[in-house]
Amino acid sequence: MHGSTVLHTFTNTGYDGPGRRFPGFPNAFDARTHVLSPREAVKLSIKPGDLLSVEGAGSMQPLDLAALAEGGQPMLAALGLSQTGLVEWDGFDSAQFSGWIAARDGDQRVPCYRFDQSSEPVIIRASQTMTVWLIRPVGVAGLIEGSGAGNVTVLHKPAAKRDVQLPPLLGDTRDEFTIPRGSAMAYELKAGEFVQIIDVEGQQCSDFMALRADGLDRGEEWMIDSTATRSMVRRAFPGPGLLDKFFDRDMRPLLNVVQDTCGQHDTFGLACTARGYEERGFPGHLNCSDNMTNALVSYGVKKRTAWPAINFFWSTWVDPASHHILTEESRSRPGDYVAMRALEDLVCTSTACPDDIDPINGWNPTDVHVRIYRPETPIRRAVAYREKEDALMSISQESAFHDRLAPLTQHFAPARDLWTPVSYPAHGTLGEYWACREAVTVQDMSGLRKFDIVGPDAEALLQLATTRNVAKLPVWRGSYTLMCDESGSVIDDGTLFRLAPEIFRWCCGSEESGRVLQELADSRGLQVRVHALRGTMPNLAIQGPKSRDLLRKIAFTQPHVPSLDHLKWFGVTVARLNDREGAPFMLSRSGYTGELGYEVFCSKSDAVAIWDAVMAAGEEFGITPMGSAALDIIRIEAGLAAANAEFAPGVDAFEAGLGFAVDLTKSDFTGKSALQRNARDPRRVLKGLLIGCDDVPAHGAPVYAGERQVGVVTSAIRSPMLEHAIAMARLSVEQVENGIQLEIGQLDGRMKRLCATVSDIPFIDPQRKRARA
Structure with missing residues (x-):
């Protein structure tokens, strides 16, 4: 079928994960796995002898492959493939691909090969260097309805193990150099330039220090000051966003972090010193402090026995019980980096730490690489995101709605792999809160995870995986439900819609749901596909008492699906924007606010048009964009659970206050026996606490009855509606009667106590009448 390049076909694909092994695909553990969701495109750099394994492509799940030279010329023949069509630009989110073609003045009629003849996996080999674009075409309507969903897996296996590969360039470099292990180098940065410090082989500490160049010209050493920095940013670790800068002792910013792919550093310790090695029996050992002194001497910097430093890639933490500083092997992987922008002219030094007697460098010191980029380089803010510890890294992306969000706020925070607004300064968190209570708000919720579960055994799979009776769920209805492990602990919560x-479409908080579903389907031999929609279906939450009035102006539905006014709580339908020719979207009557509200799920290509329509239609109702800070207030008032707060590993569904979503009368499901046992003899219950002041306790604050701890705070805020602080807390069953007086410990739990009264949750609208209105 694919000419001489077909090496093997097979049906048993074995382990499904990063670097997975295929029969007939030897030594595949160093292969890179790419899972293409509908309408997604992926670019691969291919070398001679590289192998590509394509699995899951077929007539129902087409995959287009375009092979192009650096200049944009077609190269399908170098893969042994012949042209079967042209790339259909409206079949995928083509902005990145079109930009690549335009940069090379290429022809917009791009030949491609379509894998649509067989669903059996195949392996093909490249004979030349090329760029391969893998495109998963699906019509927008098919994506919304779930009928066009499907994932295709492609493994890229390099021909042979190559030298250590540095990460791709971020832009136009002015200089770059490698710092050999056990050494240090000094270099200059001009204001506006970027420096990228790269851990070449992984698990290698690199100490960094920067001094103001104008200070050195005057014989003054103005450098990064750990105390000033910690005081100014109120956090210990660097991160892109608002709290990202390093300051000198006069609180003047010197650098700000732009990208960080590791996320674990010790930013305020000393670089290693000669004394530190001497006192452990290693006199004369190389050390970073001496290396930094020697590197900076030509700039007139005074010698120091011990240098303070930002210790990039060094994994440290404070033990919560002993308060000792602990360390272990670094979490950085090969190619991890930190990129920073200079805010002043600086003299900097970086090291490749020589420590080979501690775990901090993985017991094996290696090199560090430094790149300096020109000021005009457009390096966007980003952090690394991995679906799982051993998954491939992705850099945080801007939402499909970002072009409309960016002019409204600069306060973003990462939500999984997307930047999400925290608040909007024109309204403020309280303004957004009251708009949701009294009018209507719109919020970007694209960070939610969506999975389509399709096939004859879809219902059977979901009966096994979730806690509610899926057999009772009609078409065009949804249900809030849980996925639990065998101990009854909640893995994830979400809304399951039947289309x-x-x-089915499962909208949830974590990719773990998809892995659980796939593993369960495989273990039971079920005929079902689990499709991760990934970033292909952004969504908005339109919440508040005026939300229905707004949507009446823009939501057009066909007679064969429920209309907007027919949607009851957790109902779902497929609508179009304004009329039968408008952009399609899935519309559900659901949300995370406890108010009347709806959620809109659409294609990336239609996101901006739908945002514009929502904002225009909502103008007469006083529509307000809302961020995550206001949402957190509202969800706590509504008594809605959150991951890593109300539910976490070791907390079962009943202890998390989610027993209402568990149907113990249904057929067997994961965790049922444990939940049956725990329901008969609960030890902890989630309750509300009304706090008699405006002090807001921290997550994890202890709750006391006299001298004994009887619970722990899971979430707390000051309620604007109740005008005092409230909290949700997990309490021992002996202390859950409404009206019992307890105390929340502040400081050490004893020096300060907040008086609290046990109450039911939700705190506002306990019968959910507002959401059901």
Whole structure:
């Protein structure tokens, strides 16, 4: 079928994970796995002898492959493939691909090969260097309805193990150099330039210090000051966003972090010293402090026995019990980096730490690489995101709505792999809160995870995986439900929608849900596909008492699906924008606020148009964009659970206050036996606490009855509606009667106590009448 390049076909794909092994695909553990969701495109750099394994492509799940030279010329023949069509630009989110073609003045009629003849995996080999674009085309309507969903897996296996590969360039470099292990180098940065410090082989500490160049010209050493920095940013670790800068002792910013792919550093310790090695029996050992002194001497910097430093890639933490500083092997992986922008002219030094007697460098010191980029380089803010510890890294992306969000706020925070607004300064968190209570708000919720579960055994799979009776869920209805492990602990919560008898859409908080579903389907031999929609379906939450009035102006539905006014709580339908020719979207009556509200799920290509329509239609109702800070207030008032707060590993569904979503009368499901046992003899219950002041306790604050701790705070805020602080807390069953007086410990739990009264949750609208209105 694919000419001489077909090496093997097979049906048993074995382990499904990063670097997975295929029969007939030897030594595949160093292969890179790419899972293409509908309408997604992925670019691969291919060398001679590289192998590509394509699995899951077929007539129902087409995959287009375009092979192009650096200048944009077609190269399908170098893969042994012949042209079967042209790339269909409207079949995928093509902005990145079109930009690549335009940069090379290429022809917009790009030949491609379509894998649509067989669903059996194949392996092909490249004979030349090229760029391969893998494109998963799906019509927008098919994506919304779930009928066009499907994932295709492609493994890229390099021909042979190559030298250590540095990460791709971030832009136009002025200089770059490698710092050999056990050494240090000094270099200059001009204001506006970027420096990228790269851990070449992984688990290698690199100490960094920067001094103001104008200070050195005057014989003054104005350098990064750990105390000033910690005081100014109120956090110990660097991160892109608002709290990202390093300051000198006069609180003047010197650098700000732009990208960080590791996320674990010790930013305020000393670089290693000669004394530190001497006192452990290693006199004369190389050390970073001496190396930094020697590197900076030509700039007139005074010698120091011990240098303070930002210790990039060094994994440290404070033990919560002993308060000792602990360390272990670094969490950085090969190619991890930190990129910073200079805010002043600076003299900097970086090291490749020589420590080989501690775990901090993985017991094996290696090199560090430094790149300096020109000021005009457009390096965007980003952090690394991995779906799982051993998964491939992705850099945080801007939402499909970002072009409309960016002019409204600069206060973003990462939500999984997307930047999400925290608040909007024109309204403020309280303004957004009251708009949701009294009018209507719109919020970007694209960080939610969505999975389509499709096939004849879809219902059977979801009966096994979730805690509610899926057999009772009609088409065009949704249900809030849970996924639990065998101990009854909540893995994830979300809303399950039924779009057809054999098609479900699971909207949830974590990719772990998808892995659980796939593993369960594989273990039971079920005929079902679990499709991760990834970034292909952004969504908005339109919440508040005026939300229905707004949507009446823009939501058009066909007679064969429920209309907007027919949607009851957790109902779902497929609508179009304004009329039968408008952009399609899935519309559900759901949300995370306890108010009347809806959620809109659309294609990336239609996101901006839908945002504009929502804002225009909502103008007469006083529509307000809302961020995550206001949402957190509202969800706590509504008594809605959150991951890593109300539910976490070791906390079962009943202890998390989610027993209402568990149907113990249904057929067997994961965790049922444990939940049955725990329901008969609970030890902890989630309750509300009304706090008699405006002090807001921290997550994890202890709750006391006299001298004994009887619970722990899971979430707390000051309620604007109740005008005092409230908290949700997990309490021992002996202390859950409404009206019991307890105390929340502040400081050490004893020096300060907040008086609290046990109450039911939700705190506002306990019958959910507002959401059901």
